[in-house]
Amino acid sequence: MNKKIMTTALMAIFLTAGSAAFADNDKHNNGKGHHSHDRGHDDDRHHGHGKKDKHSHHHDNGRHNGRGAGPQHNYYKGGYVSREYRQRQYVVNDWRGRHLHAPPRGYQWVQTGPDYVLISISNGLIAQIVLSN
Incomplete structure (x- = not known):
């Protein structure tokens, strides 16, 4: 016992x-x-590892130095674009010519000032941001 x-x-x-x-x-x-356990990286905000494509767009989902997309830099991943940018004249149909990937079904690229934003067609939810210099 x-x-x-x-x-x-x-x-x-x-x-x-x-x-x-x-x-x-x-x-x-x-x-x-x-x-x-990221082996010395502060966090995941450096997806591009400092590389830029030939048009100097940053593919970092809008977290480049805290700057957002659009003329007022106020659009961020997870947010919503205003109705203004959901209108036809802002939709980017030539996404290949602008070196953007094909939008998934239900999404479209829109241009907000010098930047590109991938949004949900149904509600304007921002899925990805490509910032220009």
């Missing part, structure tokens, strides 16, 4: 110690969650 109690107590101690070690490891990621 004592042997069974001792074995159970030791197992509980080992399991608790292992959990504590994992919990302590989370303190070192500065609140970044389990995705902080």
Whole structure:
């Protein structure tokens, strides 16, 4: 009986110690969650790795130095474009000529000032941003 109690107590101690070690490891990621093992990168805002295409558009989903798309730089991924930019004259039909990828079904490219924004046709939700210099 004592042997069974001792074995159970030791197992509980080992399991608790292992959990504590994992919990302590989370303190070192500065609140970044389990995705902080990025080998020296601050976060994921540098998707383009400093490379630009031949028209100097940044493909970083609108997070280039905190600047948004559009004339007032106020359009960001996850936001919505105003009704003005959902009108026909802003739709980019020649997306190949502008070195943009094909819009998925239900989406279209619109030009907001010098920038391009991929939006949902149904509600104007911004899926991607391509900033110009």
